[in-house]
Amino acid sequence: MEDTYQPQSIEPAVQAYWQSRNTFRATEDPQREKYYCLSMFPYPSGRLHMGHVRNYTLGDVMSRYQRMRGKNVLQPMGWDAFGLPAENAALQHGVAPAAWTYSNTDTMRTQLKSLGLAIDWERELATCKPDYYRWEQWLFTRLFEKGLIYKKTAPVNWDPVDQTVLANEQVIEGRGWRSGALVEKRDIPMYFMRITAYADELLHELDHLPGWPEQVKAMQRNWIGRSEGCEVHFPVVPEPGHEPATGDVLKVYTTRPDTLMGATYVAVAAEHPLAQAAAREQPALAAFIEACRRGGTAEADLATQVKQGMPTGRWVTHPLTGATLPVWVANYVLWGYGEGAVMAVPAHDERDFAFARQYALPVRTVIASTRDAYATVDAAGDWQDAYAEHGRCVASGVYDGLDFAAACAAIATDLEARGLGQRRIQYRLRDWGISRQRYWGCPIPIIHCPDCGDVPVPAGQLPVVLPEAVTLDVGSPLKKMPDWYQTPCPRCGTAARRETDTLDTFVESSWYYARYASPDNDQAMLDERAHYWLPVDQYIGGIEHAILHLLYARFFHKLMRDVGLVHCDEPFRNLLTQGMVVAPTFYRETPGSKKHYFSPAEVDVRYDERGRTVGAVCKADGAAVEVGSIEKMSKSKNNGVDPESLINRYGADTVRLFTLFAAPPELSLEWSDSGVEGASRFLKRLWNRLAQTEWLAEANTLAQPADWNGFPLEPAHREARRLIHASLKQALFDYEKHQFNTVVSACMKILNVLTDDKAYWTVDPGLDAARTQAVTTSARTVLREGYSILLRLLYPIAPHICHTLWDRVTPDVPILDAGWPGVDETALAQETLELVVQVNGKLRGKISVEATAAREQIEARALADTQVQRFLEGKPVKKLIVVPGKLINIVV
RNA sequence: GCCGGAGUGGCGAAACUGGUAGACGCGCCAGACUCAAAAUCUGGUUGGGGAAACUCAGUGUCGGUUCGAUUCCGACCUCCGGCACCA
Numbered sequence: 001m002e003d004t005y006q007p008q009s010i011e012p013a014v015q016a017y018w019q020s021r022n023t024f025r026a027t028e029d030p031q032r033e034k035y036y037c038l039s040m041f042p043y044p045s046g047r048l049h050m051g052h053v054r055n056y057t058l059g060d061v062m063s064r065y066q067r068m069r070g071k072n073v074l075q076p077m078g079w080d081a082f083g084l085p086a087e088n089a090a091l092q093h094g095v096a097p098a099a100w101t102y103s104n105t106d107t108m109r110t111q112l113k114s115l116g117l118a119i120d121w122e123r124e125l126a127t128c129k130p131d132y133y134r135w136e137q138w139l140f141t142r143l144f145e146k147g148l149i150y151k152k153t154a155p156v157n158w159d160p161v162d163q164t165v166l167a168n169e170q171v172i173e174g175r176g177w178r179s180g181a182l183v184e185k186r187d188i189p190m191y192f193m194r195i196t197a198y199a200d201e202l203l204h205e206l207d208h209l210p211g212w213p214e215q216v217k218a219m220q221r222n223w224i225g226r227s228e229g230c231e232v233h234f235p236v237v238p239e240p241g242h243e244p245a246t247g248d249v250l251k252v253y254t255t256r257p258d259t260l261m262g263a264t265y266v267a268v269a270a271e272h273p274l275a276q277a278a279a280r281e282q283p284a285l286a287a288f289i290e291a292c293r294r295g296g297t298a299e300a301d302l303a304t305q306v307k308q309g310m311p312t313g314r315w316v317t318h319p320l321t322g323a324t325l326p327v328w329v330a331n332y333v334l335w336g337y338g339e340g341a342v343m344a345v346p347a348h349d350e351r352d353f354a355f356a357r358q359y360a361l362p363v364r365t366v367i368a369s370t371r372d373a374y375a376t377v378d379a380a381g382d383w384q385d386a387y388a389e390h391g392r393c394v395a396s397g398v399y400d401g402l403d404f405a406a407a408c409a410a411i412a413t414d415l416e417a418r419g420l421g422q423r424r425i426q427y428r429l430r431d432w433g434i435s436r437q438r439y440w441g442c443p444i445p446i447i448h449c450p451d452c453g454d455v456p457v458p459a460g461q462l463p464v465v466l467p468e469a470v471t472l473d474v475g476s477p478l479k480k481m482p483d484w485y486q487t488p489c490p491r492c493g494t495a496a497r498r499e500t501d502t503l504d505t506f507v508e509s510s511w512y513y514a515r516y517a518s519p520d521n522d523q524a525m526l527d528e529r530a531h532y533w534l535p536v537d538q539y540i541g542g543i544e545h546a547i548l549h550l551l552y553a554r555f556f557h558k559l560m561r562d563v564g565l566v567h568c569d570e571p572f573r574n575l576l577t578q579g580m581v582v583a584p585t586f587y588r589e590t591p592g593s594k595k596h597y598f599s600p601a602e603v604d605v606r607y608d609e610r611g612r613t614v615g616a617v618c619k620a621d622g623a624a625v626e627v628g629s630i631e632k633m634s635k636s637k638n639n640g641v642d643p644e645s646l647i648n649r650y651g652a653d654t655v656r657l658f659t660l661f662a663a664p665p666e667l668s669l670e671w672s673d674s675g676v677e678g679a680s681r682f683l684k685r686l687w688n689r690l691a692q693t694e695w696l697a698e699a700n701t702l703a704q705p706a707d708w709n710g711f712p713l714e715p716a717h718r719e720a721r722r723l724i725h726a727s728l729k730q731a732l733f734d735y736e737k738h739q740f741n742t743v744v745s746a747c748m749k750i751l752n753v754l755t756d757d758k759a760y761w762t763v764d765p766g767l768d769a770a771r772t773q774a775v776t777t778s779a780r781t782v783l784r785e786g787y788s789i790l791l792r793l794l795y796p797i798a799p800h801i802c803h804t805l806w807d808r809v810t811p812d813v814p815i816l817d818a819g820w821p822g823v824d825e826t827a828l829a830q831e832t833l834e835l836v837v838q839v840n841g842k843l844r845g846k847i848s849v850e851a852t853a854a855r856e857q858i859e860a861r862a863l864a865d866t867q868v869q870r871f872l873e874g875k876p877v878k879k880l881i882v883v884p885g886k887l888i889n890i891v892v
Numbered sequence: 893g894c895c896g897g898a899g900u901g902g903c904g905a906a907a908c909u910g911g912u913a914g915a916c917g918c919g920c921c922a923g924a925c926u927c928a929a930a931a932u933c934u935g936g937u938u939g940g941g942g943a944a945a946c947u948c949a950g951u952g953u954c955g956g957u958u959c960g961a962u963u964c965c966g967a968c969c970u971c972c973g974g975c976a977c978c979a
Binding site: 040042043045080083084085156157165166167168169170215216218219222223225297298299300302303304305332336351429430432433435436437438504505506509542543544545546547548549551579580582607608609610611612613629632661662663664666667668669670672674675677678679681682684685688729730733734739741742744745746747748749752758834835836838840841842843846867878879880881883886887889890891 | 898905932937
């Protein structure tokens with residue numbers, strides 16, 4: 001065995017061994033329990049980053065763990081290959097998006113392989129390939145025919161200079177990122193998927209996903225936003241005092257019908273037809289509505305903009321009181337939600353309150369606090385949260401005294417009786433706009449015929465192939481390719497035009513997990529193999545996907561189920577959301593108060609004698625640099641580390657070990673060069689110890705005493721074995737909880753015991769030959785078991801080194817087939833226990849008792865302890881609490 | 893603005909979900925080996941007081957429940973993720 005640990009030579013050798021045996025090829029086998037472990041596939045952005053490494057290491061550990069436990073594991077990999085960055089690269093470097101993408105996937109595939117992942121590469125897919133997206137197009141046409149896809153107009157970010165649609169991320173402070181022009185909203189026709197038809201199921205199925213984090217389910221629940229409320233119709237009147245024109249009503253939706261009697265005005269969105277109609281007669285209003293169109297469509301911007309409004313000069317009557325109320329246009333009313341109009345109750349809604357105050361609109365208190373938080377809403381004072389609480393109706397005529405539920409019911413009943421409203425369930429969730437005015441995406445399989453309208457491309461004519469040899473400038477090249485878009489109508493043969501929009505890239509990532517089951521089928525989207533593998537048993541990815549991607553994928557699964565492609569209701573049984581990878585930043589202020597960032601490799605950090613960071617200097621010039629905050633690794637902050645160079649330097653096992661050890665999966669992971677050194681040190685220590693323990697290679701590591709209790713162990717070795725099994729027990733528990741950081745620490749504890757010669761393993765040279773023999777046998781038996789446990793426990797985390805070391809000590813059984821270690825509960829038994837004694841909850845002493853001691857004995861010993869006595873000072877004992885095996889608390 | 897998280901030594905974190913706060917690792921300090929350095933090994937390391945035994949304080953802040961709170965409840969502060977065209 002080599003003396004030193006050389007990951008650069010063992011890792012490629014082990015990877016070649018796996019490849020030569022197809023170790024990770026997954027085959028359907030109904031006799032075996034399957035385990036489908038999936039990490040979110042990467043966007044091929046160029047090179048692997050540490051976020052990828054963390055994601056795929058987590059997935060690989062879970063895959064190998066389940067494989068060791070005997071499951072039939074599938075772990076696939078592919079490429080989320082369509083998307084905006086490819087178009088940006090094309091514009092910047094003049095390469096075609098396809099060529100750029102394929103070159104990136106080649107680089108990243110090589111990098112992924114060097115991590116030693118247990119992936120079935122035969123199932124690799126790329127969403128930009130026609131053999132993938134043809135099935136997406138096929139499903140699109142099915143859903144179109146079922147009415148689950150429809151067309152309507154929706155606002156987009158429009159760059160008036162570049163004459164193009166911008167993504168939200170391309171709008172920076174209200175301006176287009178390239179042109180710098182002020183962005184405006186523009187309505188364009190788009191296709192939508194009817195996700196709202198599944199809103200109720202998407203909401204309720206969350207209750208049947210115990211393997212999902214509560215926080216993700218909470219976010220999805222709130223996103224879907226089911227509310228029970230009331231639709232209220234306000235009859236429109238031409239002038240105050242006039243009779244309403246029949247049938248002309250302004251509809252609003254409210255979750256607070258109990259406050260209807262307090263409505264003092266109605267506000268509509270700028271896009272509302274009533275506002276649009278009023279604007280045709282009023283130039284000032286038209287100008288205001290035009291001003292509302294400035295800026296982008298991102299909700300965060302809309303929600304934080306300064307509240308502004310203008311009266312429309314239109315009026316409505318209150319459906320219950322008949323009072324005349326003004327209609328305002330307000331920029332805080334969103335066109336996309338509810339009816340695009342709200343009844344404003346300034347006394348009991350914070351936004352209405354602020355708006356009423358700004359424009360001196362009346363405030364009517366109609367709810368009384370049930371806990372006397374306020375008497376009357378003070379329109380001149382500050383808003384109080386209590387104003388919005390549920391209470392009892394006051395100043396509301398016949399509804400006075402009713403509580404929230406009773407008032408809502410009574411008012412809804414009255415509205416329904418008058419035909420001016422009804423109870424309604426409303427969702428915050430909106431239908432999914434899937435059209436993108438971009439080139440690098442899946443073509444929408446629709447042909448626009450002047451006679452037949454929108455005709456889906458027949459199955460026999462699929463796929464609609466995206467041409468890959470293009471050059472990009474402003475706008476989609478598809479719109480400039482008549483040879484591509486001119487085509488006869490499949491229905492009537494008339495000259496027609498293909499749709500030149502492409503699909504949102506979230507569509508590809510909504511079903512890839514299923515395609516991995518049937519990646520080579522060119523006759524169908526999925527086949528019976530999908531029934532074997534689905535649902536995914538463990539899905540792993542970033543928390544940033546908690547809502548959109550995961551909700552769309554759940555929706556798509558139900559769509560596929562309803563056309564008979566899959567049989568289960570949900571795609572992902574268990575979900576792990578990993579945190580970000582962050583690192584410190586280093587910078588110098590440059591003239592013009594810009595920051596020049598230094599990479600961690602360029603600086604030396606300085607510490608004081610207590611280990612506190614006192615500063616940093618640039619290695620190149622020796623002068624100081626500022627130590628900045630700890631931020632997500634990014635190009636702009638220059639604080640990223642390159643996984644490839646780390647693997648070249650330390651080996652994949654070290655990178656994997658550190659990534660898992662530094663933090664639990666859900667928390668952000670702070671990069672630390674010295675932490676990597678520590679991980680490397682641990683693996684070296686493991687290697688060196690085994691290399692030096694030559695007798696291990698001569699023994700069968702798996703061969704262990706049939707009866708440990710009957711086996712003569714020295715007391716020190718019995719104690720060592722107890723510690724090893726205690727750590728094993730903790731590690732097995734933590735594997736199940738996915739707390740791999742503490743699994744690693746358990747492995748370190750085990751190695752610490754196995755290498756603590758002074759405490760356990762040094763044989764006293766003064767012993768006679770027979771005793772020496774007995775002690776040596778005792779030690780070796782425990783050591784052999786300990787290493788066999790450690791190597792298998794660590795294998796999912798650091799597979800190359802464990803595979804190699806195991807092969808040296810137990811060459812007849814590969815580690816993958818060696819079985820998973822189990823705890824010997826009898827090894828954990830202790831004869832004496834140390835108990836903590838508290839007086840009034842404060843630690844005052846420790847006592848040692850036999851494990852079998854009775855409660856009375858323990859109490860007596862605790863009270864007799866001299867340390868404890870000092871704090872009792874003869875005071876009477878009020879209460880005595882004994883927690884078995886842990887502590888005694890004496891209350892005086 | 894709305895929704896969801898996180899905050900514990902010099903640093904990353906742990907605490908078997910109400911029972912000894914700081915496991916494991918990093919860093920730092922001291923020692924061994926070395927001509928020396930690196931590497932490796934051994935010991936120490938929450939803060940204040942004390943020669944020591946020991947003692948007081950301490951898990952973002954303030955309050956509450958409890959014999960006992962990092963853990964449960966209420967209010968607040970700071971940071972992070974998402975907000976429908978980044979993926």
